[in-house]
Amino acid sequence: MKTRRFFLPFSLSGKKELLVADWPTFNRLKNVLRIEPGEEINVFNSREGEYRARVNLLSKEKIVLEILEKKENKSEPEIKVNLFQSVIKKDKFEWVVEKSTEAGVSSITPIITQRTVKTNLNFERLKKIAQEATEQSGRILVPQINEILDFEDLMKKKSLSLKNNSFSFLLDFSGKPIREVISKIKKFEEVNFFVGPEGGFSEEEIDLAKNEGVEILSFGPRIFRSETIGAVVTAFILNV
Numbered sequence: 475m476k477t478r479r480f481f482l483p484f485s486l487s488g489k490k491e492l493l494v495a496d497w498p499t500f501n502r503l504k505n506v507l508r509i510e511p512g513e514e515i516n517v518f519n520s521r522e523g524e525y526r527a528r529v530n531l532l533s534k535e536k537i538v539l540e541i542l543e544k545k546e547n548k549s550e551p552e553i554k555v556n557l558f559q560s561v562i563k564k565d566k567f568e569w570v571v572e573k574s575t576e577a578g579v580s581s582i583t584p585i586i587t588q589r590t591v592k593t594n595l596n597f598e599r600l601k602k603i604a605q606e607a608t609e610q611s612g613r614i615l616v617p618q619i620n621e622i623l624d625f626e627d628l629m630k631k632k633s634l635s636l637k638n639n640s641f642s643f644l645l646d647f648s649g650k651p652i653r654e655v656i657s658k659i660k661k662f663e664e665v666n667f668f669v670g671p672e673g674g675f676s677e678e679e680i681d682l683a684k685n686e687g688v689e690i691l692s693f694g695p696r697i698f699r700s701e702t703i704g705a706v707v708t709a710f711i712l713n714v
Contacts, residue, residue: 483499486518491541523545549612556582589672644668
């Protein structure tokens with residue numbers, strides 16, 4: 475039976491036992507996920523890594539975990555991939571967060587573009603989805619879910635093109651195939667890429683990106699949905 479993994483939002487290192495008494499974490503472990511006394515689980519956070527633990531006490535008010543050992547986890551990619559995703563329908567954006575997290579993305583920033591239709595997102599739910607996808611996929615780092623930014627404002631700040639050792643690109647059919655530059659991309663420590671809404675980026679937005687040093691790339695002749703391409707491209711960058 476596969477050992478279950480759980481994210482814990484507090485310090486793990488340097489302790490022989492962990493007390494879980496805060497209601498959200500306690501309720502999730504006891505009542506939602508139904509851990510059992512004596513069960514061995516893996517617990518982790520983004521700062522201190524992953525540990526094997528045993529449930530020593532499970533009461534109506536608290537859970538006590540015994541730390542057994544620190545585990546080696548090599549699931550995090552060497553390249554930091556930041557996805558800038560145009561806001562789409564809530565359920566589709568939630569799918570973006572789940573699958574991009576599984577693929578290895580480091581952060582997700584919702585953006586407003588000229589053709590964006592939907593603009594409201596439930597950030598608490600998005601963060602929960604990112605956490606659960608991190609648990610499921612064996613990762614350590616829970617991707618950061620950033621606040622909504624305006625695409626034009628983001629370009630004009632020049633924060634991406636001027637950042638040291640990073641590569642930024644925008645996905646559009648007019649660009650050169652990403653496979654032709656993937657070896658160049660993988661030399662960078664950090665990669666930022668932009669995904670438009672269902673109607674794509676406008677010509678004005680593409681020209682703005684070019685002027686700010688953002689390359690225009692395509693992912694082949696096939697048409698992907700806006701909610702699909704982010705995870706696909708992230709996996710491609712990290713696994714070829």
